[in-house]
Amino acid sequence: MVWSPADLLWSLSKFAPLTVFESICANLFLVLIASLGITPVYNLIKGNQFPTKGKHVYVTGGSVGLGRAVAIELAKQGAHVTIVARKEGPLKETIELMKQAVATRKDKEIVEQRFHWISADVTDREQSVRALDEASAHFGGRVPDIIMVCAGISIPKLFVEASIEEFESQMKLNYFGSLYTVHEATKRMAATGVKGKVVLTASTMGLIGFAGYSGYAPTKFALRGLAESLRNEFLMYGIGVHIYYPGTMFSPGYENENLTKPLITRDIEGTKGLTSEEAAKGLFAGLRKGYFGITTDFDTDFLRISARGVTPMSNIGWDYLLGLVAPFGATSFLWETNHKVKNYGKNMLKKDL
Ligand SMILES: NC(=O)C1=CN([C@@H]2O[C@H](COP(=O)(O)OP(=O)(O)OC[C@H]3O[C@@H](n4cnc5c(N)ncnc54)[C@H](OP(=O)(O)O)[C@@H]3O)[C@@H](O)[C@H]2O)C=CC1
Numbered sequence: 091m092v093w094s095p096a097d098l099l100w101s102l103s104k105f106a107p108l109t110v111f112e113s114i115c116a117n118l119f120l121v122l123i124a125s126l127g128i129t130p131v132y133n134l135i136k137g138n139q140f141p142t143k144g145k146h147v148y149v150t151g152g153s154v155g156l157g158r159a160v161a162i163e164l165a166k167q168g169a170h171v172t173i174v175a176r177k178e179g180p181l182k183e184t185i186e187l188m189k190q191a192v193a194t195r196k197d198k199e200i201v202e203q204r205f206h207w208i209s210a211d212v213t214d215r216e217q218s219v220r221a222l223d224e225a226s227a228h229f230g231g232r233v234p235d236i237i238m239v240c241a242g243i244s245i246p247k248l249f250v251e252a253s254i255e256e257f258e259s260q261m262k263l264n265y266f267g268s269l270y271t272v273h274e275a276t277k278r279m280a281a282t283g284v285k286g287k288v289v290l291t292a293s294t295m296g297l298i299g300f301a302g303y304s305g306y307a308p309t310k311f312a313l314r315g316l317a318e319s320l321r322n323e324f325l326m327y328g329i330g331v332h333i334y335y336p337g338t339m340f341s342p343g344y345e346n347e348n349l350t351k352p353l354i355t356r357d358i359e360g361t362k363g364l365t366s367e368e369a370a371k372g373l374f375a376g377l378r379k380g381y382f383g384i385t386t387d388f389d390t391d392f393l394r395i396s397a398r399g400v401t402p403m404s405n406i407g408w409d410y411l412l413g414l415v416a417p418f419g420a421t422s423f424l425w426e427t428n429h430k431v432k433n434y435g436k437n438m439l440k441k442d443l
């Protein structure tokens with residue numbers, strides 16, 4: 091067996107040659123290690139799979155939080171950007187921040203980067219269409235090349251304490267608010283042959299559900315169903331579809347949701363998180379590699395792999411290897427969470443007596 095890669099490597103050492111069994115194991119091990127490199131090498135050859143320079147990018151929820159960070163990042167990358175949200179003040183502020191970001195950019199190749207803001211409520215179909223019309227009008231009627239949907243809301247509450255209106259409003263913004271924009275934009279892309287891109291924003295909670303997120307997690311699961319369906323269907327037009335699963339991001343939305351977040355939910359989700367800027371950077375890193383499901387923290391990547399179903403892998407070696415051990419981590423998290431919730435229930439009963 092001296093001809094195998096493992097034996098050759100081993101022969102560099104001063105130890106006795108490998109037995110046949112040892113050689114098979116060592117070669118398998120080498121295959122696993124090498125598999126981690128397959129995707130990076132492929133990505134290196136393929137290059138940037140999400141070019142934004144000179145492209146027109148439309149960002150919903152682009153006034154604060156993740157959307158603002160995405161818009162500023164796009165400005166630095168040399169894109170034309172239209173941001174959409176309801177409140178004018180934060181929209182205008184973000185445009186200023188984008189201009190400042192461009193001013194500090196070293197590469198001045200694109201002299202005329204254009205930034206626009208549009209005030210619209212994306213839960214209203216007509217306003218969604220009007221906003222897209224307005225954005226396109228600045229570009230000779232051409233639909234934006236890239237649609238990045240960031241607008242979303244979370245109202246964490248215990249199921250029995252939440253109102254039906256709260257379930258409906260979260261679905262209305264997170265799912266239908268995304269759908270209206272994506273539907274209108276991709277209709278136009280398909281009709282005019284624009285091979286654009288769509289990026290949806292889900293959450294860790296688009297991959298897992300636990301106490302406190304019965305109103306929110308389903309809206310993000312819905313987005314996942316949409317992304318998976320469209321990823322496949324849009325291959326016929328050459329339109330790319332990606333879905334981002336951020337973990338906690340310290341944004342205005344996060345501060346707001348913490349006002350209603352039950353203690354048990356805080357306890358399970360912990361306090362780890364990223365700034366919106368870190369999250370946006372990580373999102374673009376995943377997009378450039380062409381990943382379908384994008385994560386920016388280990389726990390969510392673990393959940394993405396656990397819940398992979400029938401979706402494209404990201405890093406083939408990593409997804410495969412982590413997939414082997416994922417069920418053990420998932421079970422331990424399941425038990426820990428069950429335990430926490432049962433204890434919480436007991437304490438609630440004590441309080442009531
Ligand atoms: N923060 C977190 O911990 C996490 C967030 N996410 C998801 O990431 C995305 C961004 O989150 P985050 O940055 O925290 O959100 P923020 O609440 O901080 O910002 C939300 C943005 O969406 C806009 N928006 C809200 N409602 C509407 C509407 N009806 N029409 C148009 N625009 C609207 C807001 O502007 P305006 O109010 O002026 O309309 C704002 O620009 C969301 O989809 C969220 O669910 C996922 C995981 C974790």
Ligand SMILES: CCCCCCCCCCCCCCCC(=O)[C@@H](N)CO
Nearest residue numbers: 244293294295337338359389392419423
């Ligand atoms: C090895 C074992 C791994 C298992 C880890 C599971 C960890 C779960 C953490 C859940 C964090 C929730 C963040 C999303 C928050 C969100 O979307 C809201 N804040 C809405 O804005």
